[in-house]
Amino acid sequence: MTKLISIHSFRGGTGKSNTTANLAVMIAKTGRRVAIIDTDIQSPGVHVLFSLDPSRVTYTLNDYLWSKCKIEEAAYDVTDSVVGNADESGRTRLFLVPSAIDTGAIAKILREGYDVGMLNDGLHELADRLKLDVLLIDTHPGVNEETLLSIAISDLLLLIMRPDNQDFQGTAVTAELARRLDVKKMLLMVNKVPPSMDREALRQKVEDLYGVEVAGILPLNEEIVNVASGAIFTNRYPQHPFTRCLVQVVDRVLQCLA
Amino acid sequence: MSKADSSDLDALVNKMKSAASPLRTVLRELYDKYLPLRDGKVADYIPELAKADPGSFGITVVTKDGQVFSAGDVKQQFTIQSISKPFVFGLALEMHGRDYVLSKVGVEPTGEAFNAIVLDETSNRPFNPMVNSGAVATADLIEGKDFPERVSRLIAMFSRYCGRPVYVDNTVFMSERATGHRNRAIGHLMLNFGMVRDRIEESLELYFQQCSMMVNCHDLAVMGATLANGGVNPVTGERALEQQYVKYLLSIMLSCGMYDYAGEWAYRVGIPSKSGVAGGIVAVVPGVAGIGIYSPPLDAKGNSVRGIKVFEELSERFGLHAFETGFTGPSFLDQFKPARTS
Numbered sequence: 001m002t003k004l005i006s007i008h009s010f011r012g013g014t015g016k017s018n019t020t021a022n023l024a025v026m027i028a029k030t031g032r033r034v035a036i037i038d039t040d041i042q043s044p045g046v047h048v049l050f051s052l053d054p055s056r057v058t059y060t061l062n063d064y065l066w067s068k069c070k071i072e073e074a075a076y077d078v079t080d081s082v083v084g085n086a087d088e089s090g091r092t093r094l095f096l097v098p099s100a101i102d103t104g105a106i107a108k109i110l111r112e113g114y115d116v117g118m119l120n121d122g123l124h125e126l127a128d129r130l131k132l133d134v135l136l137i138d139t140h141p142g143v144n145e146e147t148l149l150s151i152a153i154s155d156l157l158l159l160i161m162r163p164d165n166q167d168f169q170g171t172a173v174t175a176e177l178a179r180r181l182d183v184k185k186m187l188l189m190v191n192k193v194p195p196s197m198d199r200e201a202l203r204q205k206v207e208d209l210y211g212v213e214v215a216g217i218l219p220l221n222e223e224i225v226n227v228a229s230g231a232i233f234t235n236r237y238p239q240h241p242f243t244r245c246l247v248q249v250v251d252r253v254l255q256c257l258a
Numbered sequence: 259m260s261k262a263d264s265s266d267l268d269a270l271v272n273k274m275k276s277a278a279s280p281l282r283t284v285l286r287e288l289y290d291k292y293l294p295l296r297d298g299k300v301a302d303y304i305p306e307l308a309k310a311d312p313g314s315f316g317i318t319v320v321t322k323d324g325q326v327f328s329a330g331d332v333k334q335q336f337t338i339q340s341i342s343k344p345f346v347f348g349l350a351l352e353m354h355g356r357d358y359v360l361s362k363v364g365v366e367p368t369g370e371a372f373n374a375i376v377l378d379e380t381s382n383r384p385f386n387p388m389v390n391s392g393a394v395a396t397a398d399l400i401e402g403k404d405f406p407e408r409v410s411r412l413i414a415m416f417s418r419y420c421g422r423p424v425y426v427d428n429t430v431f432m433s434e435r436a437t438g439h440r441n442r443a444i445g446h447l448m449l450n451f452g453m454v455r456d457r458i459e460e461s462l463e464l465y466f467q468q469c470s471m472m473v474n475c476h477d478l479a480v481m482g483a484t485l486a487n488g489g490v491n492p493v494t495g496e497r498a499l500e501q502q503y504v505k506y507l508l509s510i511m512l513s514c515g516m517y518d519y520a521g522e523w524a525y526r527v528g529i530p531s532k533s534g535v536a537g538g539i540v541a542v543v544p545g546v547a548g549i550g551i552y553s554p555p556l557d558a559k560g561n562s563v564r565g566i567k568v569f570e571e572l573s574e575r576f577g578l579h580a581f582e583t584g585f586t587g588p589s590f591l592d593q594f595k596p597a598r599t600s
Contacts, residue, residue, distance in 0.1 A: 116273070116274070116277045117276075117277040117278075117282050119277075120277050120278045120282075121283075145270075145273075145274065148270065148271070148274040149274050149277055149278055151274075152274045152275055152277075152278040152596045153278045153596050177267075177271070180267075180271045181271060181274060181275065181596075182595070182596075
């Protein structure tokens with residue numbers, strides 16, 4: 001059975017899409033069939049990290065929601081460009097389902113809306129038809145229907161926040177909603193943590209505040225900013241402290257799903 | 259958080275749970291399975307009913323927590339007809355109490371047709387409030403200082419059950435009144451025996467009004483959910499019926515709700531229900547949910563053909579029969595929760 005992971009942050013700029021892309025690549029490298037779906041239909045972005053050639057993109061999630069295609073027709077195999085031949089089993093695959101990036105398509109879906117139940121069907125159909133082990137759902141920051149639906153159906157919710165007051169408050173809102181939706185398992189990641197900050201104290205504070213396990217505290221650093229949104233960071237800097245932290249997160253995530 | 263914010267949040271959380279839950283798929287499968295069914299005939303004793311589209315079909319389930327699941331034409335309006343009967347009976351109970359109402363209308367199932375001109379030979383009472391004679395006698399028990407007040411009390415009651423303002427379709431009302439000779443005969447027979455008051459003409463008008471109330475399939479499910487929830491509308495939080503009377507409505511719906519198919523219904527399906535000649539059925543799974551179905555083609559007994567099929571399958575699949583024990587199949591309650599892969 002496919003495991004569903006929603007990745008969410010209350011506010012933008014937490015590095016959510018970047019983290020999602022890196023996690024997906026790292027999970028795929030463990031010999032799993034993985035897909036990322038970008039449900040951030042209002043401000044899609046994860047496709048950039050995979051350098052997906054726009055001319056290759058015939059259909060997007062929007063087309064599925066408008067009943068123009070099957071969900072798997074909006075899935076693009078990006079294994080060769082970002083994962084390579086990571087394992088011998090040949091099982092490893094990474095797919096990406098992007099949202100439309102043209103202004104007209106975004107405006108249309110915001111104006112007309114869509115049936116959120118159809119998104120639910122699409123996520124399950126995608127999992128089935130691509131025989132996925134793990135489906136990562138990249139969500140829109142804040143609270144909206146796509147996000148709540150994703151949380152409602154996920155096996156694991158991964159919340160990403162920065163160590164500032166606005167994120168502290170916002171994350172409380174999301175954690176509360178997730179509990180209302182009977183989320184099965186929640187993990188927190190604190191990203192962009194300045195080197196001066198006491199990481200253990202931060203971990204303790206966050207865990208006490210939300211009653212949610214912190215799976216990783218990721219450092220703020222220059223290289224990420226330079227690479228960010230252009231490529232998969234962990235591929236380029238396999239020994240970087242950020243990468244090493246993410247490895248731990250992946251381990252914990254896979255444990256939670258086992 | 260303010261109360262309004264909190265109920266908005268509940269509604270949003272419920273919507274997401276519904277969208278992510280297996281019941282959504284179950285209802286769509288039932289819709290697809292029974293839509294091609296072409297049996298039955300749309301009622302045509304008045305022109306307004308004959309105009310109904312035989313292909314129209316909707317199913318809605320509303321849980322006692324206010325979660326909503328739908329498939330098909332759930333917003334198509336139709337007249338409530340006989341489905342009004344148990345609800346008006348509830349209002350009569352609230353106005354007079356159980357014993358007085360029982361002195362005017364019995365609670366025994368009858369093998370006679372719903373429009374039979376027959377009363378209990380010893381007590382002169384109509385057999386039960388679900389046959390026309392009993393419903394007219396029940397309408398006679400609805401009090402108010404004048405006719406408009408009696409009508410507005412009925413409308414207010416239905417509006418509380420539906421959670422929105424409902425109205426009477428005047429064309430249907432005029433047709434019902436113009437063709438209601440048989441009901442008028444029943445009314446006068448009861449007047450003859452002193453079972454109704456001499457305002458019987460007015461009470462008949464009230465009865466024709468109640469039958470001509472416009473609802474949709476979603477409304478029926480909310481009405482059913484209100485009974486499933488002890489008389490409180492789970493969507494609005496407003497009470498529509500005193501808790502103590504809910505069980506009386508449900509027991510009469512189980513024994514008499516499906517015209518002269520009621521016995522077999524209680525035996526095979528076992529869910530308290532009431533059907534109407536426009537093609538609606540309301541059903542109550544006590545403590546769990548209300549179910550509304552609309553599909554105009556009727557069988558020879560006057561019940562919606564697709565409606566019967568859907569209820570038979572729901573009852574069988576999820577063990578919804580009132581007397582089911584030791585059921586080992588899938589739980590109906592589990593169908594309301596998002597399915598997770600592990």
